[in-house]
Amino acid sequence: xxxxxxxxxxxxxxxxxxxxxxxxxxxxxxxxxxxxxxxxxxxxxxxxxxxxxxxxxxxxxxxxxxxxxxxxxxxxxxxxxxxxxxxxxxxxxxxxxxxxxxxxxxxxxxxxxx
Amino acid sequence: xxxxxxxxxxxxxxxxxxxxxxxxxxxxxxxxxxxxxxxxxxxxxxxxxxxxxxxxxxxxxxxxxxxxxxxxxxxxxxxxxxxxxxxxxxxxxxxxxxxxxxxxxxxxxxxxxxxxxxxxxxxxxxxxxxxxxxxxxxxxxxxxxxxxxxxxxxxxxxxxxxxxxxxxxxxxxxxxxxxxxxxxxxxxxxxxxxxxxxxxxxxxxxxxxxxxxxxxxxxxxxxxxxxxxxxxxxxxxxxxxxxxxxxxxxxxxxxxxxxxxxxxxxxxxxxxxxxxxxxxxxxxxxxxxxxxxxxxxxxxxxxxxxxxxxxxxxxxxxxxxxxxxxxxxxxxxxxxxxxxxxxxxxxxxxxxxxxxxxxxxxxxxxxxxxxxxxxxxxxxxxxxxxxxxxxxxxxxxxxxxxxxxxxxxxxxxxxxxxxxxxxxxxxxxxxxxxxxxxxxxxxxxxxxxxxxxxxxxxxxxxxxxxxxxxxxxxxxxxxxxxxxxxxxxxxxxxxxxxxxxxxxxxxxxxxxxxxxxxxxxxxxxxxxxxxxxxxxxxxxxxxxxxxxxxxxxxxxxxxxxxxxxxxxxxxxxxxxxxxxxxxxxxxxxxxxxxxxxxxxxxxxxxxxxxxxxxxxxxxxxxxxxxxxxxxxxxxxxxxxxxxxxxxxxxxxxxxxxxxxxxxxxxxxxxxxxxxxxxxxxxxxxxxxxxxxxxxxxxxxxxxxxxxxxxxxxxxxxxxxxxxxxxxxxxxxxxxxxxxxxxxxxxxxxxxxxxxxxxxxxxxxxxxxxxxxxxxxxxxxxxxxxxxxxxxxxxxxxxxxxxxxxxxxxxxxxxxxxxxxxxxxxxxxxxxxxxxxxxxx
Ligand code: SRM
Ligand SMILES: Cc1cc2nc3c(=O)[nH]c(=O)nc-3n(C[C@H](O)[C@H](O)[C@H](O)COP(=O)(O)OP(=O)(O)OC[C@H]3O[C@@H](n4cnc5c(N)ncnc54)[C@H](O)[C@@H]3O)c2cc1C
Ligand code: SF4
Ligand code: FES
Numbered sequence: 001x002x003x004x005x006x007x008x009x010x011x012x013x014x015x016x017x018x019x020x021x022x023x024x025x026x027x028x029x030x031x032x033x034x035x036x037x038x039x040x041x042x043x044x045x046x047x048x049x050x051x052x053x054x055x056x057x058x059x060x061x062x063x064x065x066x067x068x069x070x071x072x073x074x075x076x077x078x079x080x081x082x083x084x085x086x087x088x089x090x091x092x093x094x095x096x097x098x099x100x101x102x103x104x105x106x107x108x109x110x111x112x113x114x
Numbered sequence: 115x116x117x118x119x120x121x122x123x124x125x126x127x128x129x130x131x132x133x134x135x136x137x138x139x140x141x142x143x144x145x146x147x148x149x150x151x152x153x154x155x156x157x158x159x160x161x162x163x164x165x166x167x168x169x170x171x172x173x174x175x176x177x178x179x180x181x182x183x184x185x186x187x188x189x190x191x192x193x194x195x196x197x198x199x200x201x202x203x204x205x206x207x208x209x210x211x212x213x214x215x216x217x218x219x220x221x222x223x224x225x226x227x228x229x230x231x232x233x234x235x236x237x238x239x240x241x242x243x244x245x246x247x248x249x250x251x252x253x254x255x256x257x258x259x260x261x262x263x264x265x266x267x268x269x270x271x272x273x274x275x276x277x278x279x280x281x282x283x284x285x286x287x288x289x290x291x292x293x294x295x296x297x298x299x300x301x302x303x304x305x306x307x308x309x310x311x312x313x314x315x316x317x318x319x320x321x322x323x324x325x326x327x328x329x330x331x332x333x334x335x336x337x338x339x340x341x342x343x344x345x346x347x348x349x350x351x352x353x354x355x356x357x358x359x360x361x362x363x364x365x366x367x368x369x370x371x372x373x374x375x376x377x378x379x380x381x382x383x384x385x386x387x388x389x390x391x392x393x394x395x396x397x398x399x400x401x402x403x404x405x406x407x408x409x410x411x412x413x414x415x416x417x418x419x420x421x422x423x424x425x426x427x428x429x430x431x432x433x434x435x436x437x438x439x440x441x442x443x444x445x446x447x448x449x450x451x452x453x454x455x456x457x458x459x460x461x462x463x464x465x466x467x468x469x470x471x472x473x474x475x476x477x478x479x480x481x482x483x484x485x486x487x488x489x490x491x492x493x494x495x496x497x498x499x500x501x502x503x504x505x506x507x508x509x510x511x512x513x514x515x516x517x518x519x520x521x522x523x524x525x526x527x528x529x530x531x532x533x534x535x536x537x538x539x540x541x542x543x544x545x546x547x548x549x550x551x552x553x554x555x556x557x558x559x560x561x562x563x564x565x566x567x568x569x570x571x572x573x574x575x576x577x578x579x580x581x582x583x584x585x586x587x588x589x590x591x592x593x594x595x596x597x598x599x600x601x602x603x604x605x606x607x608x609x610x611x612x613x614x615x616x617x618x619x620x621x622x623x624x625x626x627x628x629x630x631x632x633x634x635x636x637x638x639x640x641x642x643x644x645x646x647x648x649x650x651x652x653x654x655x656x657x658x659x660x661x662x663x664x665x666x667x668x669x670x671x672x673x674x675x676x677x678x679x680x681x682x683x684x685x686x687x688x689x690x691x692x693x694x695x696x697x698x699x700x701x702x703x704x705x706x707x708x709x710x711x712x713x714x715x716x717x718x719x720x721x722x723x724x725x726x727x728x729x730x731x732x733x734x735x736x737x738x739x740x741x742x743x744x745x746x747x748x749x750x751x752x753x754x755x756x757x758x759x760x761x762x763x764x765x766x767x768x769x770x771x772x773x774x775x776x777x778x779x780x781x782x783x784x785x786x787x788x789x790x791x792x793x794x795x796x797x798x799x800x801x802x803x804x805x806x807x808x809x810x811x812x813x814x815x816x817x818x819x820x821x822x823x824x825x826x827x828x829x830x831x832x833x834x835x836x837x838x839x840x841x842x843x844x845x846x847x848x849x850x851x852x853x854x855x856x857x858x859x860x861x862x863x864x865x866x867x868x869x870x871x872x873x874x875x876x877x878x879x880x881x882x883x884x885x886x887x888x889x890x891x892x893x894x895x896x897x898x899x900x901x902x903x904x905x906x907x908x909x910x911x912x913x914x915x916x917x918x919x920x921x922x923x924x925x926x927x928x929x930x931x932x933x934x935x936x937x938x939x940x941x942x943x944x945x946x947x948x949x950x951x952x953x954x
Pocket of ligand 1: 784
């Protein structure tokens with residue numbers, strides 16, 4: 001990784017702050033970002049904006065994670081729509097999506113691409 | 115050969131069915147359709163769905179493109195006004211001419227409006243077309259009261275519509291009863307009771323003489339008996355009249371009371387002109403239903419295509435839901451056949467009326483009337499249509515001993531039995547479809563069209579398809595989700611037998627993928643019922659719905675509500691004050707729930723632990739309002755205070771609530787204990803309810819409020835305290851073991867083979883030899899109870915999750931409250947915008 005690329009990554013929290021097979025929420029600037037920790041996956045951590053665009057509340061980090069039709073997803077705790085952890089797309093309502101962020105874990109640190 | 119020119123006048127349901135059938139025969143005809151309404155045919159039968167929110171476009175049966183594809187020439191919004199029989203041409207209002215070799219009249223009927231003075235007022239409407247519907251809706255906007263003239267099938271449907279539109283609704287009927295054509299007097303009386311109970315006023319025996327200006331409403335109706343009724347609008351639904359004007363003017367025979375006379379070939383008195391549907395008079399009779407119209411259309415199309423086909427009358431049985439009331443009428447509902455005999459069952463407590471009319475020897479079913487409960491309709495209709503010999507005690511078909519009623523299984527039907535009368539689909543057709551590869555109700559529906567008309571045959575169709583599939587050894591997929599090919603009950607056994615304690619282990623041994631929001635909470639619940647570990651123990655963390663994860667109920671804005679347990683609804687002043695103080699300190703919205711306790715709303719995620727700490731310090735425990743678990747055991751005050759009470763209902767309610775609190779189940783569980791038969795605690799609406807008697811307790815099971823209320827069944831009587839508890843132990847554990855995910859006790863029971871009798875055998879007579887095991891398992895759960903909040907507060911690791919952000923102490927700025935009636939509530943979108951803007 002070049003120095004310039006490194007510059008774009010921001011430290012969000014520590015691995016310890018994450019909860020395995022589940023989500024937590026972090027502040028990144030003004031945004032609320034839901035971080036999902038799936039230690040069994042190669043990527044280990046996924047990030048979506050925390051706001052459920054259908055329910056209109058900041059709750060996605062509190063949904064259940066799993067897979068549906070081969071896609072990793074979180075189910076909104078409000079009305080149970082599924083959002084793709086990689087792309088932010090809503091599986092039930094075409095055209096609806098949330099922002100998906102690039103994240104990675106380095107050692108003990110969780111970094112997000114801003 | 116030159117292709118035959120077929121012109122169809124009228125593009126209603128039957129006219130369209132004719133076109134579709136003829137096109138399907140590829141007989142090389144050139145078809146022209148001329149419709150008066152501005153749009154192609156639509157499903158008139160489901161017109162009322164539009165009042166319940168369905169879009170009118172969804173009712174379309176045909177569209178211009180499809181007609182084009184079929185090579186059908188279609189013209190809308192321009193009625194035929196002339197038939198020039200000598201030239202074999204028709205002329206439309208706009209002067210267009212169309213030549214025919216064969217002409218088909220499918221002009222339907224129009225609503226009859228009695229010539230009462232005042233009927234031309236613009237507040238007097240009719241109900242037959244999509245356009246009518248628009249006018250009714252528009253008129254309802256500035257009306258408070260609405261009257262339907264006519265208490266027949268359409269009138270009551272219309273009354274339902276007016277009620278849906280929020281009007282005070284009246285039905286005015288000339289005859290002495292409602293639906294006099296289809297129902298006998300008893301059925302009609304029962305229907306009236308039910309309709310009135312739904313808030314519709316019924317006025318029978320009323321002959322309207324004038325409609326004038328009203329005092330408190332726009333209109334006043336005056337009746338022959340001197341009475342009056344004020345209303346803002348009137349919808350006439352006093353019967354239909356065939357649209358036979360073309361026949362009258364152009365000299366085709368019509369009946370004395372209207373209708374274009376046809377023979378069994380559907381031919382009018384001109385051998386080049388057919389008539390089908392509601393405008394046709396066959397054998398002195400108009401068929402005002404869509405299924406007979408379809409049969410006429412099919413017969414006429416077949417003849418034009420050069421096939422043999424005749425119409426020889428049709429069955430007029432119907433099953434409907436009017437204003438939510440089930441009504442069924444079969445064959446000779448009035449018992450007018452000479453020598454016939456009747457069996458009648460009437461239950462004025464449950465408001466059910468049933469009558470069957472049989473031949474004198476009781477062997478053939480001639481007719482039936484069902485009001486309030488149509489569950490027997492399908493079987494009865496099959497007996498009637500297929501002349502199947504009745505069982506020796508035909509009254510059993512309508513007697514209330516539901517479990518024993520000899521239901522006519524799909525297997526008992528002859529292959530010629532009509533299952534779907536709308537589309538004339540027989541059992542044989544369905545069996546053929548399955549032989550040809552259909553393997554679900556959906557497939558069969560697509561291929562035979564069964565059940566795509568009025569929908570009345572859906573239950574019968576499902577039975578038949580399931581039955582046929584099972585008999586072919588095809589298993590019906592009952593997997594809980596894509597990750598586990600098992601039912602909840604099977605998963606329960608797998609976990610129990612394998613002593614599996616975590617979701618990961620279950621997934622590894624029996625499933626695939628990662629799991630999802632269906633299997634995770636279901637398995638978490640099974641594991642909790644079996645092993646009762648803390649819901650926030652590490653292996654269970656990601657499994658729970660958010661409510662369980664944070665042990666509180668999420669509200670629409672992402673905040674939570676808090677419900678401390680108040681067993682039996684009994685609470686000391688000190689504890690009430692403590693709740694009040696906590697609510698005051700954290701500014702929580704406070705409400706008494708329907709379950710005899712107090713709910714505190716508007717707590718942020720990070721506030722949950724400190725709030726619970728204070729509640730626990732004041733002696734409270736979690737109320738499990740968030741879990742699929744025991745909720746409340748309501749009580750009445752009982753014999754300690756009440757002059758009628760015969761047992762200590764509060765004491766028993768507290769004992770029960772303390773015993774089963776925290777018990778995880780397939781769905782939530784509710785209970786109540788009443789101190790006497792007056793039943794102030796509403797125990798009969800609960801999953802298990804207890805009512806005191808002079809000698810002990812009566813136990814009721816499988817009641818439900820909520821979406822589909824069901825009264826609990828009396829399960830056992832005069833039990834002593836200990837027996838009561840052991841029966842409840844067994845009952846609950848058996849439910850937990852065998853029910854489906856999110857299936858409450860009421861639906862579980864409805865699906866349990868053998869029903870309540872079987873349940874009694876298992877629980878009381880111990881027919882499965884399980885009683886001791888069920889009780890032991892319950893004892894173990896009771897013994898491992900912990901207040902989840904108390905444990906959580908002692909564990910810093912578990913508390914870590916109760917933070918808005920892992921990297922900041924800020925709170926969620928998306929949560930914004932406003933005050934209403936001195937308490938907070940979430941700001942609505944527009945309020946929030948205003949508040950956020952003004953704070954910047
Ligand atoms: C708070 C309360 C309403 C109130 O202000 O009074 C309430 C509130 C909710 N009810 Fe209820 N129900 C409440 C009494 C009832 C009752 C009355 C009773 O228990 O005597 C019923 C009908 C009785 C019954 O259940 O048979 C009732 C039938 C339902 C149903 C429909 C259940 C059904 O079988 O059809 C649901 C939906 C569900 O569970 O799937 C539901 C679901 C809910 C949920 C959990 C919906 C949700 O997921 O957000 C509500 C949130 C509670 C919260 O945030 O704390 N609630 N709910 C009552 C809490 C009682 C308590 O102290 O625990
Ligand atoms: C609200 C409501 C609920 C109903 N519920 C049920 C039910 O549950 N079950 C059931 O079996 N039946 C029900 N019916 C009855 C069912 O809709 C009719 O039996 C069926 O529509 C008859 O079809 P049809 O084609 O003969 O007549 P229609 O559907 O009335 O069609 C006739 C068409 O011909 C047109 N037309 C008339 N004259 C001319 C002309 N000169 N030139 C061109 N076009 C012309 C008309 O405008 C109309 O579009 C219900 C009817 C209504 C109104
Ligand atoms: S149920 Fe009986 S004991 Fe209980 S309050 Fe009512 S009347 Fe009194
Ligand atoms: S009977 Fe009407 S859809 Fe089958």
